Amino acid sequence: MRPKGRRNTQGIRVDPEAEVTHEPRQAVLSALVKHRPGVLSEVSALFSRRQFNIESLTVGPTVDEDTARMTILIEEPEPGIDQAKKQLRKLVPVISVRELEGEAVRRELALVKVSGEKPDDVNAIADMYGGQAVDASTDSVTVEITGSKQKIDAAVEAFKQFDVQEIVRTGAAALERGPKTLEKDV
Amino acid sequence: MSERASVPKEEEETESETEQDPVTTGAQSVIRALENAGTDYVFGVQGGAIMPVYDALYDSDINHVTMAHEQGASHAADAYGIVTGDPGVCFATSGPGATNLVTGIADANMDSDPVIALTGQVPTEFVGNDAFQETDTVGITQPITKESYFAADSDTVGDNVSEAFALADAGRQGPTLVDLPKDVTQGETEVEPGKPETPDTYDVPEEADDENVQEAAEALAEADRPVILSGGGVIKANASSALREFAKEYEIPVITTMPGIGSFPEDHELSLEWAGMHGTGYANMAITNTDCMLAIGTRFDDRLTGGVDSFAPDAEVIHVDIDPAEISKNVYADYPLIGDAREVLRQLFDAMPRAPDADEWRDQCQEWKSEYPMDYDTPDDEPLKPQYVVEQFSEMTPDDTIVCTGVGQHQMWASQFWEYTEPRTWVSSHGLGTMGYGVPAAIGAKLAAPDQEVVCFDGDGSFLMTVQGLSVAVREQLDITYVVLNNEAVGMVRQWQDGFYEGRRMASEYPWIPQFDKLAEAFGARGFTLESYENVEETIQEARDYDGPSVIDAHIDPGENVFPMVPSGGDNGLFALNEDQLDMI
Numbered sequence: 048m049r050p051k052g053r054r055n056t057q058g059i060r061v062d063p064e065a066e067v068t069h070e071p072r073q074a075v076l077s078a079l080v081k082h083r084p085g086v087l088s089e090v091s092a093l094f095s096r097r098q099f100n101i102e103s104l105t106v107g108p109t110v111d112e113d114t115a116r117m118t119i120l121i122e123e124p125e126p127g128i129d130q131a132k133k134q135l136r137k138l139v140p141v142i143s144v145r146e147l148e149g150e151a152v153r154r155e156l157a158l159v160k161v162s163g164e165k166p167d168d169v170n171a172i173a174d175m176y177g178g179q180a181v182d183a184s185t186d187s188v189t190v191e192i193t194g195s196k197q198k199i200d201a202a203v204e205a206f207k208q209f210d211v212q213e214i215v216r217t218g219a220a221a222l223e224r225g226p227k228t229l230e231k232d233v
Numbered sequence: 234m235s236e237r238a239s240v241p242k243e244e245e246e247t248e249s250e251t252e253q254d255p256v257t258t259g260a261q262s263v264i265r266a267l268e269n270a271g272t273d274y275v276f277g278v279q280g281g282a283i284m285p286v287y288d289a290l291y292d293s294d295i296n297h298v299t300m301a302h303e304q305g306a307s308h309a310a311d312a313y314g315i316v317t318g319d320p321g322v323c324f325a326t327s328g329p330g331a332t333n334l335v336t337g338i339a340d341a342n343m344d345s346d347p348v349i350a351l352t353g354q355v356p357t358e359f360v361g362n363d364a365f366q367e368t369d370t371v372g373i374t375q376p377i378t379k380e381s382y383f384a385a386d387s388d389t390v391g392d393n394v395s396e397a398f399a400l401a402d403a404g405r406q407g408p409t410l411v412d413l414p415k416d417v418t419q420g421e422t423e424v425e426p427g428k429p430e431t432p433d434t435y436d437v438p439e440e441a442d443d444e445n446v447q448e449a450a451e452a453l454a455e456a457d458r459p460v461i462l463s464g465g466g467v468i469k470a471n472a473s474s475a476l477r478e479f480a481k482e483y484e485i486p487v488i489t490t491m492p493g494i495g496s497f498p499e500d501h502e503l504s505l506e507w508a509g510m511h512g513t514g515y516a517n518m519a520i521t522n523t524d525c526m527l528a529i530g531t532r533f534d535d536r537l538t539g540g541v542d543s544f545a546p547d548a549e550v551i552h553v554d555i556d557p558a559e560i561s562k563n564v565y566a567d568y569p570l571i572g573d574a575r576e577v578l579r580q581l582f583d584a585m586p587r588a589p590d591a592d593e594w595r596d597q598c599q600e601w602k603s604e605y606p607m608d609y610d611t612p613d614d615e616p617l618k619p620q621y622v623v624e625q626f627s628e629m630t631p632d633d634t635i636v637c638t639g640v641g642q643h644q645m646w647a648s649q650f651w652e653y654t655e656p657r658t659w660v661s662s663h664g665l666g667t668m669g670y671g672v673p674a675a676i677g678a679k680l681a682a683p684d685q686e687v688v689c690f691d692g693d694g695s696f697l698m699t700v701q702g703l704s705v706a707v708r709e710q711l712d713i714t715y716v717v718l719n720n721e722a723v724g725m726v727r728q729w730q731d732g733f734y735e736g737r738r739m740a741s742e743y744p745w746i747p748q749f750d751k752l753a754e755a756f757g758a759r760g761f762t763l764e765s766y767e768n769v770e771e772t773i774q775e776a777r778d779y780d781g782p783s784v785i786d787a788h789i790d791p792g793e794n795v796f797p798m799v800p801s802g803g804d805n806g807l808f809a810l811n812e813d814q815l816d817m818i
Contacts, residue, residue: 049806050521052546058533058564060546081434085383089375096376126561133558139380139400142434 057126069124073102075147075221076132079229081140082108082115089138090117099123099131103155103218114142116229118221145229153221156193157202161209163187169209176202187212236318236471236656256425259384260289260418262391263351263411266426267295270398272322274680276300276309276673278333280326281366282353285418287324298680298709301701303330305673307337308699311346312637312660312677318471320347320401321677327353328366331412332373336667338408339377343664344492345469347406349397350374356416357385370412380432381410384417391426399429404437405556406469438555441572441580449527449551449568450584456525456549458594459485462508465492465663466530466554470574473497473656476529479578483588486598488516490531491648492663498654505598506607509537511645514605514797514808519598520545521806525589527581529553530574533563534664535802543804553577605797605810607649616790617765619643619718623650625769626688626716629777634686635660635678639671639695642724643717645795647690658685669698672715676702679711686777689715693746694723700752706782707757714776715758715784717749720791728794732815753784763787 055061057069080086087106094101102120109116121131128146136144158181161169166180169188173179178192188209192202196219203214223229256262263286267275275297279287290297300306303325310321325334331352341348355364371381379400384390390413397409431437453459467476473496480487480503487497489507499506508516520526526548531537538544541564552559552566553574560569570577609620623646636651637660638644644661653659660678662670675689696717706713727741750760759779763772763786776783797808800818809815 050547052548054542054544054546054565056542058538058541058544058561060565085371085375088372092376126565130558130562133560137556137558139432139434 057124059126069126071100071122071124072128073120073122074128075151075153075219076119076121076135076144077147077221077223077229078117078119078135078144079109079114079142080117081142082113083140086115086140089140090119090135093134093138094119094121094131097130097134099127105218105220107220118219120219143229147221147223151221151223153195153219154193155196155199155217155219156191157199157214157216158189158191159203159206159211160187160189160213161206161211165209169206172202172205176205178202236468236473255423256391257421257423258285258289258418259387259390259413259420259422260285262387262422262424262426263394263413263418264289264293264295266391266394266398266429267322268293269426270395270429271319274298274313275322275324276306276313276677277324278303278306278326278330280330280353282327282355282415283324283330283351283413284353285415286351286353286413289418298676298705300673301704302699303333304336304669305676305699305702305705307334307348307350308340308667308670308673309677309680310348310350311337311341311344312674313681314341314347314406315660316635316657316678316681318347318469318657320349320398320406323348323350325350325352326366327355327370328368330366331368331370335373335377336665338374338410340662340665340667340670341408342377344662345406345465346408347401348408349394349401350408350410351394352410352412353418354383354412354414357414358416360414370410374410377408378410379407381412383412384414387417387420387422388424390417391424395426395429396432399431400435403431403435405466438557438572439576441553441570441577443580445568445570446577446580446584449570450581451586452549452568453483453485453525453527453551453581454586454589456589457591458522458524459589459591460505460519460523460526461485461487462490462520462526462528462531463487463493463496464490464529464531467493467496467574468656470530470555472529472575472578475575475578475582479582482582483585484591484595485527485589486519486595488519490534490537491661493531494648494659495653495656499652500654502599505602507648508805510539510799510801511649511795511797513607513649514810515598515601517797517799517805517808518601518605521804522597523548525549525551527551527553529578530555532559535563538564539799539801539803539805543806611766613766617763617769617787619646619720619787619789619793620650621766622716622718622763622769622787622789623647623690626773627651629770629773630686630688633658634688635682637661637671637675637678637687637689639691639698640666640668641692641695642720642728642793642795643690643692643695646718668692668695671695672699672702673705675713675715676706676709676711679713680709687711687713689713691715691717692724693717693719693721693743693749696749697746703753703756703758703782703784710781712780713782714773715753715782717784717786718789719746719749719786720789720793721746722791725795731794732812749784749786753782759783761785
């Protein structure tokens with residue numbers, strides 16, 4: 048006697064005939080963590096050793112000086128996202144983890160340093176993207192842009208005409224819309 | 234209290250907290266935290282940065298076992314943790330002391346064994362300067378512990394140790410580490426350590442959600458071909474009795490994982506013994522054909538599942554685990570039951586509407602036992618078969634005998650041909666597969682259970698990796714019988730080379746190995762040699778009778794291989810019973 052069923056590579060039982068693949072999707076994980084030395088390395092090491100595909104990770108203080116908040120963008124198939132949340136929650140300094148819903152407020156900041164030859168044109172483009180020049184010298188202008196990843200991508204593309212000398216991007220920070228907050232556990 | 238095979242030692246907790254001198258240093262606070270947590274034994278090696286802690290140990294009633302190498306200290310603590318159920322404790326100094334512990338810590342992490350490691354560290358002001366014997370111990374061990382603490386202050390170092398102790402023991406057990414800079418342990422403090430409590434962010438689930446339990450019980454009762462897969466978590470949760478009651482009441486065949494060996498008696502009719510790469514044919518057939526699997530305290534390791542696409546492909550899976558992250562990690566759980574194995578088994582016991590109607594299935598399982606028996610040939614004109622040595626030894630010893638092993642072919646034979654009936658009698662390295670585990674593990678096991686017989690099966694390769702531990706067994710006068718199943722090769726590698734690398738035996742055969750009986754005598758142990766079938770029983774008896782460590786150098790058939798075998802990533806239902814069949818899979 049031989050079994051009729053089969054599982055996919057994620058161990059999920061599937062239709063014996065049909066091909067199945069889990070498409071990766073992007074997820075925003077928000078985690079409250081104890082604000083103490085070593086937390087960032089613990090979290091980033093977890094993502095690397097378990098081969099979770101991480102796009103960005105930001106960390107900063109909260110109103111409570113003992114806790115910090117991390118925002119992590121990952122791109123994984125559904126079971127991977129589920130695992131990432133659970134493994135993250137297992138780390139002792141992690142207080143709670145939640146996946147933010149698709150419509151969560153997401154913002155990123157970029158600083159773009161471009162050639163200073165055409166400061167007025169640079170300003171015009173910056174205005175278009177709601178940004179502003181934050182530093183200028185005879186040779187360069189540095190512009191600050193905040194917004195969604197897509198908006199910043201577009202802005203960076205537009206600045207390329209001015210010979211981009213350097214760029215820094217923070218990665219996303221995100222919060223749930225409405226009154227919801229990160230309460231205990233996922 | 235753990236489910237020990239023998240009557241547990243009388244609890245010596247006569248509240249010795251009376252009349253304790255107040256602590257004056259960080260080091261004393263460290264030792265006090267261990268005392269408060271009930272530590273009997275510490276396994277360790279001295280060294281510069283840990284000296285203040287050892288100095289404080291001088292005045293303590295805690296017994297210290299000086300190991301020959303720090304790797305042995307972490308393995309001995311690991312085995313102590315397996316046998317007692319309480320965290321084993323190991324000490325090492327900074328730098329090489331700490332890095333030598335790492336293998337044992339990683340081993341404990343893979344097998345969820347409760348261990349606490351305390352490591353010396355250079356004084357805080359030198360940390361980060363590449364000082365003598367400095368290494369980033371917390372950085373190195375963070376990925377292989379439940380948590381690694383860096384002690385920052387003499388006033389709080391005792392709390393760090395208390396918390397690390399509680400954390401190693403809580404929920405899914407595992408190793409924790411506290412790194413102790415010398416100035417912190419030497420520094421003055423009057424602060425007594427707090428009670429061992431887990432950190433406030435650490436949740437320990439107990440009972441599973443009632444509704445889920447109900448649904449799972451219905452599914453199991455509905456099943457035509459039910460099995461229980463009992464993992465190491467059943468033993469860790471002291472749920473072996475609950476498991477036995479459940480399986481017998483509802484007459485469901487039981488398969489164990491390797492770490493789950495001993496959770497269900499192998500001499501019971503419902504037992505199919507253990508499944509996986511070298512598990513029994515009947516266990517693997519049952520896995521492949523079951524339509525409902527109650528899996529308890531297992532993480533579905535790849536050596537168990539083979540390729541997951543063919544693992545129990547018809548089965549609905551009920552997965553009981555105390556660690557939510559294990560649910561649907563490797564095999565999807567149709568019914569996730571997050572909780573303590575013993576609690577959840579009790580819940581399931583009550584929730585079962587009826588026993589599954591599985592007469593045919595049970596008959597089928599018995600048929601597989603006849604079809605794929607665990608047997609071997611013992612032709613007179615061939616060298617000694619290792620299986621025979623293991624089987625003879627098993628028959629001569631009481632049920633509560635503890636078996637330790639290294640890693641390799643000998644480990645598989647020891648698990649296949651010894652009959653296990655009690656929890657905490659199988660002490661081995663599973664997830665990490667650490668050669669050299671056996672010699673020090675037997676030391677930890679014997680000290681944990683002085684009234685139980687302890688046997689260690691080892692391979693020649695594995696034994697050579699930690700043989701220096703014999704000096705400790707002799708010094709501590711530990712009555713352990715080591716059996717080296719000697720095939721003058723790293724046999725498992727040699728088996729794979731023959732099977733999968735066209736017999737190209739690169740670096741797997743030993744053209745010269747020591748005479749282990751003489752080596753044993755040099756250490757002060759008794760040494761025996763075993764070469765033929767006639768004196769197997771007699772030699773085992775002599776070695777057992779000797780009051781102290783003895784080593785039997787058993788020269789076995791160098792060509793003997795481990796079967797059945799599910800090739801790596803293969804289908805559990807397609808196993809080879811011999812070399813020829815391996816080619817056909």
